[in-house]
Amino acid sequence: MKTAELSEKILSGDRRALARAITLVESGRDDHRVAATELLDLLAKSGRQALRIGLSGTPGVGKSTFVESFGMMLVAQGLRVAVLAVDPSSARTGGSILGDKTRMEQLSRQKAAFIRPSPSQTNLGGVARRTREAVALCEAAGFDVVLIETVGVGQSETVVAQMSDLFLLLLAPAGGDELQGVKRGIMEMADIILVNKADGDLKSAAMRTCADYSGALRLLRKRPQDPEGYPKAQTVSALQEAGLDSAWADMKTLVEWRQDRGHWSGTRAEQARYWFAEDVRQALLARLKTPWAQGRMTELSDQVAQGAVSPTAAAQEMLKGLGVAG
Structure with a gap:
């Protein structure tokens, strides 16, 4: 397919064309890189933008479950949602299972949703080498929200914050001592901390963990891109779909504040310089x-x-x- 034709199909919302384009930008072949660059330049002229939400957290914290529940809620509100899920690759063989799409069974059936798992290919930072370009393709295809789910990461892997408008950090209740909350690195990058699994026997532990991190956030230096009360911590239960509406409301409040005061465009400009x-x-x-x-x-x-x-x-x-x- 010619680059111009592929561009037109993506702009019309063709999901197969979008999947094909992501495969193109992820390719390492020289001729594919030339075609991918041409395609991205064509699509950039559309000027379309989506809300980019980066989501990080340790393995087993429930990122995929949260993304599915959160994505289903957004779809129910009439929004088009793209999910770019990065799965870890073997450092020994380079292979990846790419099982995130299988986990998001309900969301993957929605016409207003698009899920693309990609191998990290041992890249550091929790994202794949071409995730940023895949985000641009999803924006051009007309999606309203792009969720970037990283592999399970540690305290220093914050590359996803350089390609997102909001950075969510998902934590598990009773995951460690209170000192973790005042450590630098990924904590400084988070806009909203979500303590997941706040249900059943873990609910009280989740409330305590949330209180610990709320106190820790008050000790961190205030950032110019945050209104009063941000960054904040709150509890959610992806399994029971509890707290998702409140989290989404807080995200929209933060986005609107940043847009009104010019932080949104300024951050995107800095991200462009970084990349x-x-x-x-x-x-x-x-x-x-x-x-x-x-x-x-x-x-x-x-x-x-x-x-x-x-x-x-x-x-x-x-x-x-x-x-x-x-």
Whole structure:
């Protein structure tokens, strides 16, 4: 399919064309990368934007269950929802199960919903290499909300915050000591903390955990992009669909405040700068994977191992060969 034709189909909301386009942008083939860049440039002219919500949390916290319940609620309100679920890849084989779509059985049946699982391919930060471009494709296809579900991440993996308008951190009740709440990293990036599984025997523990994190958030330095009372923590039960309406209301309040005061556009501009620099870095790293570069690396590393040249001098020689030495 020609790039222009694929672009038209995506703009008309064709789900198959969208899936095909995401496969295209995820490909590492040089000709596919050229076509993907052309496609993204064409679609950018539409100017369509969606609310991008990044969702992170540790493994087993119930991210997929929350996304399905939350997505079903949004669909019931007449919104079109796209879910980009990133599954972990094996560091040994590179394979992924990609089971998130199977977990979201109800949501996957909805015509107003689109679910795309992607392998992380051992990329750090909880997202796949081309997740940002997949978000742009979903926006062009006319979706109102794009949910980006990361793999289970730790305290320092916050890349998803660089591609979303709202960053939700999902926590499990009684997950650790109160000191976790004042640690930097992912806590500083979160806009709303949701303590999931606030039901049954865990409800009281969830309430205590929420109170602990609410107190911890008050100790963090206030951010200019937050109104009074944000970031905040609250309890939800994805299983019983409790607290979802309240969480959505808080999200809309925060979004409207940021839009009215110019933080929304400012954040997106900063994110564009970040991804420009990241694409440059990745392009430079890709040059190290060419046959010439790998052969030269082997030669120089042998010389370093033999003591014939220092590591610093060998690195400078390598950089000169790549044409990037200062």
